[in-house]
Amino acid sequence: NTDSDAYRLKLPHFPPPEGLDRTGLASAAHSVFDPSGYLAPMVLSFRLLLREAFPGDAPWAAKASPDICDKYRDLCADFQNIPRINIPRQMLLDCKQPCRLVAYSDANLHAYGYALYAFQEINGERSVRLIQGKFRLVPGKNKNAVVTVPRAELWAALLANRALLFLKETLGRRWNVASVTHYIDSQIVLHWLKNGCLLRKYEARRVQEITDSNVCSDRRYISSAENPADHCTKPLSYAAIIASAFLSGPAPL
Numbered sequence: 001n002t003d004s005d006a007y008r009l010k011l012p013h014f015p016p017p018e019g020l021d022r023t024g025l026a027s028a029a030h031s032v033f034d035p036s037g038y039l040a041p042m043v044l045s046f047r048l049l050l051r052e053a054f055p056g057d058a059p060w061a062a063k064a065s066p067d068i069c070d071k072y073r074d075l076c077a078d079f080q081n082i083p084r085i086n087i088p089r090q091m092l093l094d095c096k097q098p099c100r101l102v103a104y105s106d107a108n109l110h111a112y113g114y115a116l117y118a119f120q121e122i123n124g125e126r127s128v129r130l131i132q133g134k135f136r137l138v139p140g141k142n143k144n145a146v147v148t149v150p151r152a153e154l155w156a157a158l159l160a161n162r163a164l165l166f167l168k169e170t171l172g173r174r175w176n177v178a179s180v181t182h183y184i185d186s187q188i189v190l191h192w193l194k195n196g197c198l199l200r201k202y203e204a205r206r207v208q209e210i211t212d213s214n215v216c217s218d219r220r221y222i223s224s225a226e227n228p229a230d231h232c233t234k235p236l237s238y239a240a241i242i243a244s245a246f247l248s249g250p251a252p253l
Contacts, residue, residue, distance in 0.1 A: 006086040009039065017073045020064040022054045025072065032079075037115075037133030038087055038247065041236035044111055044135055045075055048235055051137065081238040087247075091129045093122050098178035101131075101167060104222065104229035104250070105160040105184055107152035111135050113232035114160035116167065117249050118175075128249030132163060135232040151203065153186035156229070157193070158206050165215040180215060183222040185230075190221055226250060 012031040015024035029046035032039060053068040064072070092099055099120040106113065113135030120127045136159070138147055164180055171177070184190050192199060192207050199207060224230055231246040241247065 004086060004088075005090065006088050009034065009082045009085050009087075011079065011083055014076045014079070017069045017076070020069050020072060021060070022050075022058055022062050022064070023060045025050050025053060025064060025068075026060075028072070028076075036087075036131070037135070037232070038085065038130065039082060039241075040113065040133040040135050041231045041234065041241055041246065042075075042079065042082070042238065044232070045235035047137055048110060049075065051140070055140070078238050085242075085247075088129065091118050091127075091131065092120050092175065093125060093127045094120070095175055097122050098176050101164060101177055101180045103160040103164050103180075103182045103216075104227050105153070105156035105182070106224070106227050106229035106233050107138075107149065107156040107186075108233050109138060109147065109149060109152065111137050111233040112152045112156035112159070113229060114156055114163060115229040115232055115246065116160065116163055117228075119249070130247055130249065131167065133229075133232050133246065134159060134163070150186060150188040153184065153189045154192070154203060154206055156233075157182070157184055157186075157189055158210055160229075161210045161213055161215060165213050168215055179218065181218045181220065182216045183220050183227065185222050185224045185227045187221055190219060193219055 012033070014028045014031065029050045032043050034043060049068065049071055053064050054062060097120060099118055102117045102119055104115045113133065115133045116131045118129050118131055138152055160182060164182065168177060168180065191197065192203065193210060228245050228250045231244055236244065
C-alpha cells in the first residue's frame, strides 16, 4: 500500500470445499505466502486441520469428511479478511539510535515457535514492530522418539536463538542493536540454559548450540498469559489476531 507505506497481504486462491481431498487441503495449507509470519496463527489452523483430517499415510486422493469440509469452509471465509491487515514498512524510528531485539518462544504438544520484535524509544516516542513470527509442527507419534513439552520448548528456544543470531549478523550492520533479550515461558528450559546441568545428548547438544552462540545472555521467564509467542502455537481467527498483542507487540515493551 503506497499511500500508507505499509505491506498488504495478498489473499491466496483456495480449492473449493466440495470434493476436498488430501491434495487440495495440503495445497491450501501451503498456499499462503507469508515469509515473515504475520499470519502464523491462521496458517497454523490449516496445518493442524490437515493433520487432523489425514493422519498417518493416508492416500493423496482420500476425501475429507463432511466435518473437515465444514471447518475448511470456515477457515477460507476467515482468510477473506487478511487484505485488511496493513503492516508498516518502517521498523525503527531511527536506525542510528539504540534499539532492542526481543524474542519470545513457546511450545506445546502440537506446535512450537517464536515471535521476534524490535523495540525503540526516542524522546518519549515508542516503536514496537513484529519482525518475524514462525512456527513448526511437533513431529507426529514415533515409537523411537518421545515428545515432551520441555523438549518442544527447547526446540522453540533454539529456533528463536538462530533467528536472533541471523538478524543480529544482518540487521546489526545497519541497526544500532543495544541489547538482545529472550523470554521463555518454560522454567525447565531456563534451568537447562543457565545452570548447564547434566542432560541427555539430544538436549545437551541443543543447549550447547544456544549457549555457545553468545547472541543473548539475557534470558528471562515470562508467563504463558503474557507471552505473544503463545499465539504462534495455537490457531487463532482473524478477529483474535487483531485483538491480541501478536502484531502490535506485548504490553511490557
